[in-house]
Amino acid sequence: MLTGLKSLVRKATSIFASPKAQTYPIIIPRSDHSLSRQQLSPNAVKVLYRLNKAGFDAYLVGGCIRDHLIGVNAKDFDVVTNATPEEIHDLFSNSRLIGRRFRLVHVTFGREIIEVSTFRANSAKDDSASKPQESLKGKDSARSAHGIMLRDNVYGSIEEDAERRDFTFNALYYNVQDFSIHDYCGGLEDIENKKIRIIGDPRERYQEDPVRMLRAIRFAGKLGFDIEEETAAPIKEMAHLLDHIPPARLFEEVLKLLGSGNGIKTFHLLRQYGLFKYLFPDTEALLVSGWKRDDINPEAFILQGLENTDKRLQAGKTTAPYFLYAVMLWPSVVLRHEEFQAQGMPITPALHQAASMVLDNQVASTAIPRRFSTPMREIWDMQFRLPKRYGKRAFVLLEHPRFRAAFDFLLIRELSGTEMGGLGAWWEAFQFASEHEQRELIKSIDARSNDKEGPKKRRPRRRRKSNAPQRETPEK
Template identity: 50%
Template sequence: MGKNQAATKPIGQLKIIPRSEHNISRKHISKNALKVLYRLKDCGFDAYLVGGGVRDILLGLQPKDFDIATNATPEQIKSLFSNCRLIGRRFRLAHIVFGRDIIEVATLRGHHDEEQENLGKQSEHGQLLRDNVYGTIDEDAERRDFSANALYYNIADYSILDYWGGVEAIANKQIDLIGDPETRYREDPVRMLRAIRFAVKLDMQITDSTAKPIKTLAPLLQNIPKARLFEECLKLFLAGQGLNTFKFLVEYQLFQQIFPNLAEQVADTNSKTYALITHALHNTDDRVNRNLRITPAFLFAAFLWYEVESAKAHYLSQQVPEHDALFMAIHAVLDSGQYNVVIPKRFSSTIREIWLLQPRLEKRAGKRSLKVLENPKFRAAYDFLLLRAQVEQGDLAELANWWTELQQSDELIQKDLIAQVSDDKPRRSRRRNPKRRKKPQQ
């Protein structure tokens, strides 16, 4: 494997921006990140705040994470911090743990060459499978993905090192990939998802050269581990801009690679699947932006609901009883492997409960309604019913309104509401055992 050719154009002239010419102050950086930066510096290592932390402060935003780059190796970092743990095989990283706050520290990356095959490895598609080749800050700057993320805040003198015109890209609101886009996307196809996420999150435009190869290379996402794609989905859809992100992902043929089983449905903006997904994302964005609790289970339940409906109809056509048909359909959809994410059990179990409660919400007679109200997952199932009603209207909207009124009513009105409804199937009369005749006394 020859030298990595990620950057096809030479490094631009390094621009060092002194403290007096930028707006980054130590008061913008978390105390724990500063502790790590100063410990590394005081022990003789170079230490930089990098990536999104620098970018967001320059944009006047509060960074969510503070990532650090250094010329110290992971083992040297671990020797400096008793609260350090080393993670990752593909990318070796150090996590410095301060309670619930984790500061991620990466050793400056270098280029791959034939003498380092035990440290760096690429697949036949050009994807980096192992990347623990360390280098200089100049090489690390070439390895960064977007120019806006290739900025280094130097704790030694509080200057910013700008190798690829990142400050200018931020000012121009541009997402611009460093190097040859096709090579960079092949190295890590998730960069295509990151381009969309950053463009939506930061209200920026993807440059033409960065956008052009995405549709062609989108199928490379199918080579990414399903667990990693699930984590990427959380970043894409649970950050408060999920609806716009979804529309861009569909436009660039990326959503269809994560959920190939939904490709046909999301291509049709008039389909029930498309409507349910967009309503769910709109509601999720609203809850995120109001700091309300959300769960990925609800969103994935919406993504896959009409797949369950279709599978259930298939089993019903084979004369399978309705209750069994639903169970079989849920199993077929969740366990089929038709989509390229793996949903952790803590979420898939909630998805099953939401789906299984939908037909129970339709059976309202007698004491059934009050029992369903007591179910721990009732609220999630009810919210899901409201979502379905937005799409399907008709009887489902009437059903949703009935459950809304039931929750808001006192005990007397609840009894009246329940008395007004009846199930589709008549209630069976309970058959009594005939009384045994007493034997005549002798």
């Protein structure tokens, strides 16, 4: 696909003497590109046509066009229009208004959601102007004391909207009326050169929304592109601004970063640019300290977990968010568990205390909903229960709702170098054995050697002596 893109860019830019002399937008007619309606979401096309029919301008924007040109299957089809959110909502009965920071409309078609937004203008310019720009339909923007955009609902033209996009390859628009592609910021050339380039001054754009730094890393990991020098330069210095982003938003960003099938590369990039410590502070501190034990190498374990996750996603399988977070935080849990045991706390209470401490520290950076933190605790707890296979315990553990996740977690531990005495192979065999074979497997292990506590022998119950006075037997 990129080979065809080169000729497309040459055609589009041949009339200009040099890249600096180019004027925008560059409009690519249908005859000069390969994106057709058949490759688009039918529901997205329905939204475009209905907006057009109602007298509004409407375009597909960003990722779906970029991904097609790169040769990646597009998943998200976002629409942008000059209709306000309220006008969009009135036009579609199957829609709902969402968001406060960015007012959007979600148009629902079964499980598919088409996100529709209104052209936005540069609110920073509007704030400095002596009077509102005439082109603006609405004016609702606010910034924090650190300069971060809290609300950005200032509406404008498509040209202004393109300037407000984050990266050049996301300022590509598809017009369904004549099937042309409009390039407003040089995105086609940057795709050809495999460059991630932010639109505008990098410092100003990161100040407005520090999450753009994470997005640059995500695209670098996902697309295999290089971050353009000026775009990359301020990231380390400005990484601390992530401390001022709501933890709930960062939780979603982590899932996109590490749960998209390119986790290993993204993990290295996050650490390289100094961003990882603002997402997983305890984990980063542990990695920097060099702490390890004979039974765990933290970095090796995390990389093995990310490798397994990447393989699953690349094979079209799914992975649960709680599993990803369980992997990232497990080394910290092991360290805290060791510390609490050194204080004389028993194994299980020490584990529960360690899990609580690690989770409490983590939610200050990235919020973890209870529906995810509970399964994480269960996976960690199962690591201490899986070795205990005597009697009926193996059958009980096999029926546990979190068994499969805990077993996969156990395999990651073994693959990363933790010596488990063949525990993973035993459970692999036990899962698929017949009942008779399962009982033989249980007999084949010495339960007491795998569990210091072992099965408790029940003491015979002593019959209590009654303190009540004995009744005298009457003489016959």
